[in-house]
């Protein structure tokens with residue numbers, strides 16, 4: 333797990349100031365999402381030989397940046413700025429080959445319906461984020477025990493409370509489109 337922490341922090345550290353008091357909350361959300369990607373990968377019969385998600389550039393980058401636009405752009409319609417941050421990182425790492433995939437992973441992570449075949453990175457990522465945001469109510473086959481083990485190791489630190497307060501503010505300001513980051 334320590335290599336994952338290092339990789340997540342390498343991507344988030346430049347945004348520490350912007351994250352401010354939400355640093356611990358967001359950092360652990362990113363780490364839980366990656367852990368849930370690994371759990372989903374472990375129970376997938378379709379992708380037993382592909383690398384463990386949390387060891388790959390595409391999952392690490394999609395996870396680190398997927399909600400970061402909330403803080404970097406101060407926007408609740410945060411998917412486009414989050415995509416931009418991920419693309420910038422990939423450019424700097426000379427990994428432009430992952431641009432399309434990572435863009436789709438971030439753009440589709442709040443899709444309500446399935447975003448691709450169960451073992452595709454886009455769908456694994458969507459499922460992992462859904463698991464975390466739903467407090468494990470939806471788990472896509474991951475056991476309650478495995479879910480609890482991850483959330484115990486990586487506590488919420490107020491992440492869900494933050495999402496609720498952002499939603500309330502957004503609803504006041506934009507009553508006709510309270511959740512712009514969701515799509516069908």
Ligand SMILES: [Fe+2]
Nearest residue numbers: 361398399461
């Ligand atoms: Fe998220």
